[in-house]
Amino acid sequence: MSDNHWKIAGIRTTAETGSCTPGEAAGMIESHAAGIVDGHAVCWLHQSVMIGRIEGGKLSFHDGTSAANIHDLVELRLFDESGELYLWRVDEGFCYRLRTDGSGDEANVVDTLQPLWGTKVLGEGSGWSSIAEDRGIRLEAPFTGLRLTPTQRLSLKCRNYIEFNDQQQAGFADCRFTGFDLPGGGA
Numbered sequence: 001m002s003d004n005h006w007k008i009a010g011i012r013t014t015a016e017t018g019s020c021t022p023g024e025a026a027g028m029i030e031s032h033a034a035g036i037v038d039g040h041a042v043c044w045l046h047q048s049v050m051i052g053r054i055e056g057g058k059l060s061f062h063d064g065t066s067a068a069n070i071h072d073l074v075e076l077r078l079f080d081e082s083g084e085l086y087l088w089r090v091d092e093g094f095c096y097r098l099r100t101d102g103s104g105d106e107a108n109v110v111d112t113l114q115p116l117w118g119t120k121v122l123g124e125g126s127g128w129s130s131i132a133e134d135r136g137i138r139l140e141a142p143f144t145g146l147r148l149t150p151t152q153r154l155s156l157k158c159r160n161y162i163e164f165n166d167q168q169q170a171g172f173a174d175c176r177f178t179g180f181d182l183p184g185g186g187a
Helices: 022-034
Strands: 008-020 038-045 049-055 058-060 073-079 083-090 093-101 105-115 120-125 128-132 138-141 155-164 170-181
Touching: 008 022, 022 058, 022 073, 022 083, 022 093, 038 170, 049 138, 073 170, 083 170, 093 170, 105 170
Parallel strands: none
Antiparallel strands: 008 093, 008 105, 038 049, 038 073, 049 058, 073 083, 083 093, 105 155, 120 128, 128 138, 155 170
16 A cells, blocks of 8 residues: 555455354364465464464464464454455354455445554564564564564555445445555565
């Protein structure tokens, strides 16, 4: 994204929602990742937030952790430019939303950037960077060559889907991740 101005765009999209057991969720993660050539994951566990990469259908995190560790999973988003699988825990199971852009119903969307925590790179290794602030958490991100500052941060690219209510008031009805904006030409 070259600027932070919000622009409404028209696209075609489909969304499927439902609920599933932990075993079914693990299968959905594996099968959806297998269909992604170049994408990412953001995984919220009880004890951490992890960013992963998907290359050639294989999901990996910096420490080898598997997203299939369903017991600690709170939320998960597997995504690329064309779609996203979003899972979130509800009681003993999960709910899901699978959104695919490019075909289906017409929709208006706004693409935005959501800056992530971290204004400096603490270290790089094996295609990953450890980013942090002076205080607080560290994130391990699947990128190298990041040049972070307080005004140039690693950001999630978010697509917000606009719908109208009965009074014809517009609002965001859904949001999905489409990728990352890398400051300083990171790879």
